[in-house]
Amino acid sequence: MTTPFGCMGIAQIKAGLAAKEFSAAEVAKGTFARIAAVDETVHSFLETTEQMAAEAAARVDAAIAEGTFGEMGLLAGVPVAFKDNMNLLGTRTTCSSRMLENYVSPYTATCVENCLQAGCLPIGKLNMDEFAFGSSTETSAFGPTRNPWDLERVPGGSSGGSAAAVAAGLVCATLGSDTGGSIRQPGAFCGVVGVKPTYGTVSRYGVVAFGSSLDQVGPFARSVEDAALMMNVLAGRDPLDCTSQPCSADFTAVLAEGVRGMRIGVVPEFMEAEGLTAEVREGVAAAVEQLRQLGAEIVEVDLPHARAAMSAYYVLGPCEAFSNLARFDSVRYGYCDPGHTDLGSQYEASRAVGFGAEAKRRIMLGSYLLSAGVYDKYYYPAQQVRTLITQDYKRAYEQVDCILSPVAPRTAFKFGEIGDPTEMYLSDMFTISINIAGNGGMSVPVGLGSQTNLPVGVQLISPWFKDANMLQVAAALETVYGKAPVAPAFAEGGEA
Numbered sequence: 475m476t477t478p479f480g481c482m483g484i485a486q487i488k489a490g491l492a493a494k495e496f497s498a499a500e501v502a503k504g505t506f507a508r509i510a511a512v513d514e515t516v517h518s519f520l521e522t523t524e525q526m527a528a529e530a531a532a533r534v535d536a537a538i539a540e541g542t543f544g545e546m547g548l549l550a551g552v553p554v555a556f557k558d559n560m561n562l563l564g565t566r567t568t569c570s571s572r573m574l575e576n577y578v579s580p581y582t583a584t585c586v587e588n589c590l591q592a593g594c595l596p597i598g599k600l601n602m603d604e605f606a607f608g609s610s611t612e613t614s615a616f617g618p619t620r621n622p623w624d625l626e627r628v629p630g631g632s633s634g635g636s637a638a639a640v641a642a643g644l645v646c647a648t649l650g651s652d653t654g655g656s657i658r659q660p661g662a663f664c665g666v667v668g669v670k671p672t673y674g675t676v677s678r679y680g681v682v683a684f685g686s687s688l689d690q691v692g693p694f695a696r697s698v699e700d701a702a703l704m705m706n707v708l709a710g711r712d713p714l715d716c717t718s719q720p721c722s723a724d725f726t727a728v729l730a731e732g733v734r735g736m737r738i739g740v741v742p743e744f745m746e747a748e749g750l751t752a753e754v755r756e757g758v759a760a761a762v763e764q765l766r767q768l769g770a771e772i773v774e775v776d777l778p779h780a781r782a783a784m785s786a787y788y789v790l791g792p793c794e795a796f797s798n799l800a801r802f803d804s805v806r807y808g809y810c811d812p813g814h815t816d817l818g819s820q821y822e823a824s825r826a827v828g829f830g831a832e833a834k835r836r837i838m839l840g841s842y843l844l845s846a847g848v849y850d851k852y853y854y855p856a857q858q859v860r861t862l863i864t865q866d867y868k869r870a871y872e873q874v875d876c877i878l879s880p881v882a883p884r885t886a887f888k889f890g891e892i893g894d895p896t897e898m899y900l901s902d903m904f905t906i907s908i909n910i911a912g913n914g915g916m917s918v919p920v921g922l923g924s925q926t927n928l929p930v931g932v933q934l935i936s937p938w939f940k941d942a943n944m945l946q947v948a949a950a951l952e953t954v955y956g957k958a959p960v961a962p963a964f965a966e967g968g969e970a
């Protein structure tokens with residue numbers, strides 16, 4: 475039985491192409507055939523881009539024929555798919571919302587463009603929580619994505635489609651976005667590597683904004699090396715995003731260096747947090763022990779204000795979302811409810827129909843929090859808390875090179891299991907402070923939970939623009955736990 479292309483890694487695909495074992499056209503065709511066969515159950519894709527992939531594959535095959543394949547980019551011939559809040563010229567960018575159901579991108583986001591320039595085969599657009607509000611993909615207007623490890627369970631969110639597509643072995647790399655945990659938590663739930671780079675590492679141009687001071691794009695992959703390669707493709711200054719920074723790092727350079735002599739911080743308060751399940755605590759503690767045995771120095775660090783991160787985020791996030799979503803006014807963008815003769819009722823009806831419940835909750839919350847008299851009581855203190863959390867991390871990094879924590883308090887939950895929005899918000903209790911402070915965070919799988927038998931993830935948290943540090947630790951953990959496997963039912967010999 476031949477290995478499906480989606481179950482291979484980047485290096486394996488490129489080596490196969492270089493050795494002419496298969497052509498890029500075959501990679502594209504095989505990938506779409508597998509998606510057609512498997513994704514009906516998983517529902518990670520909202521749209522596939524056969525034509526674009528065929529054109530990209532033809533360029534790769536021409537280079538192979540001419541002997542110039544080696545001069546092509548890092549992703550030459552490698553299938554990559556994108557979260558549906560990323561513009562790709564000529565595709566629909568729906569953000570999994572009725573509001574943008576028929577919106578066709580007039581341009582391409584820089585993060586997507588960088589992958590195209592690197593020679594990738596663009597495979598399509600991936601399901602998500604509506605406008606990235608959520609932790610389960612249950613708020614998608616087009617139906618949820620299922621977790622490939624257990625189809626009764628959520629893949630996490632908001633980048634649930636991006637994580638599930640990799641876990642199901644449909645593609646080896648995808649892009650997601652993370653405002654409060656939306657790459658790391660689905661990474662943990664689906665047992666794959668997910669990287670939220672330091673704010674400013676990857677351009678946000680062309681990614682539909684949720685919280686502009688918090689949003690960051692990053693990759694999903696089944697190996698740390700593939701995630702690091704994707705970081706090489708994505709990172710760098712973009713004149714179209716004034717918050718993006720120059721980056722000349724080769725994120726793969728440090729992967730083999732190990733952790734001997736590295737100082738890794740653990741936060742006792744996180745390990746004792748209410749709601750953290752025993753199996754996740756055990757999994758994380760075991761990973762710490764492994765790193766100690768590999769020669770890392772484990773240091774306890776204190777992040778005294780991290781417990782206020784959730785409260786600050788649910789002020790700052792909705793305020794920014796409220797402002798960003800004002801553009802969906804049925805005139806410039808988005809669903810337009812027919813038959814209205816005055817603008818006010820057209821706005822009202824269009825937004826009432828176009829937005830789902832969670833989006834409306836955030837918009838109303840943001841609108842209230844930014845109103846006169848209320849603003850001073852919430853928004854301003856939330857910004858002060860932001861500074862305090864950032865200072866906590868700065869102090870911690872005087873003692874350590876990287877911090878380790880759980881990603882999420884538990885493994886993947888069942889559809890409908892969490893109905894209360896505030897309980898859902900707690901999914902991100904360990905990830906949110908990193909978006910608030912802007913440093914880098916990633917999720918790396920460390921085996922299965924002893925109770926649920928579902929993937930457990932460890933979060934590694936880097937100092938600002940030292941994202942290589944966390945990738946280095948992740949690579950060390952990978953030597954112990956192995957690369958992330960394709961979910962059993964979708965692996966070779968599995969049912970799917």
Ligand code: GLN
Binds near residue numbers: 608632657791
């Ligand atoms: N789950 C969090 C929220 O709903 C984070 C989402 C995200 O990172 N996009 O806001």
